[in-house]
């Protein structure tokens with residue numbers, strides 16, 4: 001059940017992160033004000049990523065190709081789900097969280113869009129780089 005929650009939530013996490021990144025860069029290029037709508041989009045992306053992180057941690061402990069897979073590092077598919085995917089995703093979510101807290105300290109709308117845009121993009125790219133695509137799409 002956890003695997004299916006993690007697998008389905010992944011679509012939502014990626015969708016809201018892409019939306020938050022596009023919204024931040026559009027806001028930046030249009031030089032418009034950072035409104036409560038922009039805040040909500042960024043906050044939803046942050047919350048979804050954190051929920052996915054919690055589900056992922058429990059899944060890692062429970063799944064046979066999570067923690068248990070650490071003893072089979074010579075198998076690249078197992079190494080991906082057991083180590084690379086969790087580790088890189090944790091770093092990605094830390095970056096997204098840093099972006100969120102840095103945007104709050106910015107006074108200008110331009111600064112807020114920039115912090116969300118840069119940190120969320122870095123997080124998104126890291127997440128995309130270590131998704132177990134073959135398992136997911138199977």
Ligand code: HEM
Pocket residue numbers: 003006007010013014049052053055056057059060061063064065066067081082085086087089090127131132135136
């Ligand atoms: C935003 C962050 C994340 C996204 C988008 C994501 C996405 C995914 C996707 C799409 C799969 C493949 C699911 C399938 O085979 O149907 C997967 C598998 C997995 N993820 Fe994540 N994940 C994230 C974070 C994490 C974190 C932080 C951990 C652990 C600390 C984790 C642990 C796992 C494990 C152990 C599996 C393999 C589960 C199994 O097949 O038994 N994930 N993840």
